[in-house]
Amino acid sequence: MRRVSFRVETWPVRGEFRISRGSQTEIAVVTVEIREGSVIGRGECRPYARYGETPESVMAAIEAIRQELQEGLEQDELQNYLAPGAARNAIDCALWDFAAKRAGQPVWKLAGLPPPQPLITAYTLSVDSPENLAVTAESQKWRPLLKLKLAGHRDLQCVAAVRTHAPASRLIIDANEAWSQRDYENLTPELARLGVEMLEQPFPAGSDTCLTSLPKLLPVCADESCHDTKSLDRLSGLYDVVNIKLDKTGGLTEALKMKALARQRGFEIMVGCMVGTSLAMAPAFFLAQGTRYVDLDGPLLLAKDRQPGLHFSGSQLFPPDEALWGNC
Numbered sequence: 001m002r003r004v005s006f007r008v009e010t011w012p013v014r015g016e017f018r019i020s021r022g023s024q025t026e027i028a029v030v031t032v033e034i035r036e037g038s039v040i041g042r043g044e045c046r047p048y049a050r051y052g053e054t055p056e057s058v059m060a061a062i063e064a065i066r067q068e069l070q071e072g073l074e075q076d077e078l079q080n081y082l083a084p085g086a087a088r089n090a091i092d093c094a095l096w097d098f099a100a101k102r103a104g105q106p107v108w109k110l111a112g113l114p115p116p117q118p119l120i121t122a123y124t125l126s127v128d129s130p131e132n133l134a135v136t137a138e139s140q141k142w143r144p145l146l147k148l149k150l151a152g153h154r155d156l157q158c159v160a161a162v163r164t165h166a167p168a169s170r171l172i173i174d175a176n177e178a179w180s181q182r183d184y185e186n187l188t189p190e191l192a193r194l195g196v197e198m199l200e201q202p203f204p205a206g207s208d209t210c211l212t213s214l215p216k217l218l219p220v221c222a223d224e225s226c227h228d229t230k231s232l233d234r235l236s237g238l239y240d241v242v243n244i245k246l247d248k249t250g251g252l253t254e255a256l257k258m259k260a261l262a263r264q265r266g267f268e269i270m271v272g273c274m275v276g277t278s279l280a281m282a283p284a285f286f287l288a289q290g291t292r293y294v295d296l297d298g299p300l301l302l303a304k305d306r307q308p309g310l311h312f313s314g315s316q317l318f319p320p321d322e323a324l325w326g327n328c
Helices: 055-064 066-070 086-103 130-139 155-165 181-193 229-235 252-264 278-287
Strands: 003-019 022-036 039-045 123-125 145-149 170-174 196-200 220-222 241-244 268-271
Touching: 003 055, 003 066, 022 055, 022 086, 039 086, 039 278, 055 066, 055 086, 086 252, 123 130, 130 155, 145 155, 155 170, 155 181, 181 196, 196 241, 229 241, 229 252, 241 252, 252 268, 252 278
Parallel strands: 123 145, 145 170, 170 196, 196 220, 220 241, 241 268
Antiparallel strands: 003 022, 022 039
């Protein structure tokens, strides 16, 4: 019989990570292990307050189906037991890892995917003053893709500072729901002039229907407005890009379906993450294959990562090895 265990882990952030809703110096994740004999599958999720989650609520949701998991519940059935969100993500990814190790096959083969290739991830600059961002951008100007968090205050000066000090980097920005319609109308022409190539979630989720009538001077990406495949109907006509995150979809199983359907609907794909360890990024690595935007820099934002972790060479991200996740 399987044994299922889970725990909360705390990981320190490198310095302080700030977005429009607040800042953090450490993160709490929930890790799930599914064990049968010598086979162990693992998954990690990040309970996120924006979506009404806490470590305690996530653990309660896992505990509620622990017996079913121990009796053999699999990924395709899991969707009937838990709603999309962090708890389902940790379980789903642990089940994928468990299945791959039990079968002696890598996850990408089990999922019918092509062999994975290295990826270039964005590197995130958190909310800060233009003066501080100038210094940070100067130190990171060698990275091919930078993602800048904005908060609705001195945003144009912040973007200009980054562009001046990292002139060769591709640049995407994320307002995390902080803008008004006036902000959008005033800023997007200047952002386009500065070479920003994509704008993520300018308006609060549920207050974004104005995008149907606003000029699109650069592609707009849905994040907080985008959760699982059921989100896509509403997003059509509003957004050009969807940010797929495993903690929102409730795992790799739903995320792979969402990626395929989003492409059919004409969306560009971004694969993003909450700040987390390499165990959370590893399943998303396979999802991110062949997508336009990859934002899986979570481990780079931590003061320390779990070992073994993913291998980064600068902003290049390589497939996880067997000891981490996915039996690769």
